[in-house]
Amino acid sequence: MSDWITFALPKGRIMQDSMELFARIGITCPEMEGESRKLVFENPEQKYRFMAVRATDVPTYVEYGCADLGVVGKDTLLEQGKDLYEPLDLKFGYCRLVVAEPKALRRDDDPACWSNIRVATKYPNITERYFAARGIQVEIIKLYGSIELAPLVGLAERIVDLVSTGGTLRANDMVEVETIAEITSRLIVNRASLKTKHRRISRILADLEQVIDDEVRISR
Ligand SMILES: Nc1ncnc2c1ncn2[C@@H]1O[C@H](COP(=O)(O)OP(=O)(O)OP(=O)(O)O)[C@@H](O)[C@H]1O
Numbered sequence: 001m002s003d004w005i006t007f008a009l010p011k012g013r014i015m016q017d018s019m020e021l022f023a024r025i026g027i028t029c030p031e032m033e034g035e036s037r038k039l040v041f042e043n044p045e046q047k048y049r050f051m052a053v054r055a056t057d058v059p060t061y062v063e064y065g066c067a068d069l070g071v072v073g074k075d076t077l078l079e080q081g082k083d084l085y086e087p088l089d090l091k092f093g094y095c096r097l098v099v100a101e102p103k104a105l106r107r108d109d110d111p112a113c114w115s116n117i118r119v120a121t122k123y124p125n126i127t128e129r130y131f132a133a134r135g136i137q138v139e140i141i142k143l144y145g146s147i148e149l150a151p152l153v154g155l156a157e158r159i160v161d162l163v164s165t166g167g168t169l170r171a172n173d174m175v176e177v178e179t180i181a182e183i184t185s186r187l188i189v190n191r192a193s194l195k196t197k198h199r200r201i202s203r204i205l206a207d208l209e210q211v212i213d214d215e216v217r218i219s220r
């Protein structure tokens, strides 16, 4: 099995974009087509294995070498701060990590005057760092989803969360105040695999880079 390549892919929205990109460099997995509760899928002819994991668990599987390669949002990498080799920006999964607050609060609010605020977020580390760098004291309420609910029920005045279309903020009468980071999905690589499976992995990296560069060139 040692010449197999194992990918850790997030079960959610990134999975499909990942498989579409991999298909463009000839990496496919017919076993993954259709509904299934399976967590591991294989293409024995090509010697590829795909593990479906929680988005936030991808770095762990790659760090411990259970997966050679992983696809994960930059938000997760920034939050977890693991020392992982991150050679490629895959240029999908685009969104922004922002500070947001209710429209009604925004009217008289001046972020330059913030000194002590309460923020609900899935990203406590990023949030802490961001406000500490500006000398703002922040009380962080860690949540695991539906972050936009927090200001509606008085749990926190502000949130730090991802925005893509802006639909969730609008639907909950909130507005963006500041952008913390632009986010895309990244390819991450286990450092030991890079040495032990160098030929296969460097080929995958080169092929992906080519396809991504071509796409960027065409879209210009
Ligand atoms: N609205 C969005 N639009 C585009 N990309 C997004 C959006 N929300 C999240 N992402 C990206 O997709 C990644 C995975 O998000 P997803 O919602 O699938 O998992 P999650 O629910 O955040 O993770 P978990 O299942 O571990 O709680 C995020 O880390 C981010 O990089």
Ligand SMILES: O=P(O)(O)OC[C@H]1O[C@H](OP(=O)(O)OP(=O)(O)O)[C@H](O)[C@@H]1O
Residues within 6 Å of the ligand: 144, 145, 146, 147, 148, 161, 162, 163, 164, 165, 166, 167, 168, 169
């Ligand atoms: O700008 P939009 O296109 O509306 O997308 C933003 C929403 O998407 C993500 O939530 P997700 O769907 O992952 O739900 P969750 O936070 O409850 O897990 C994010 O946390 C925002 O709530």
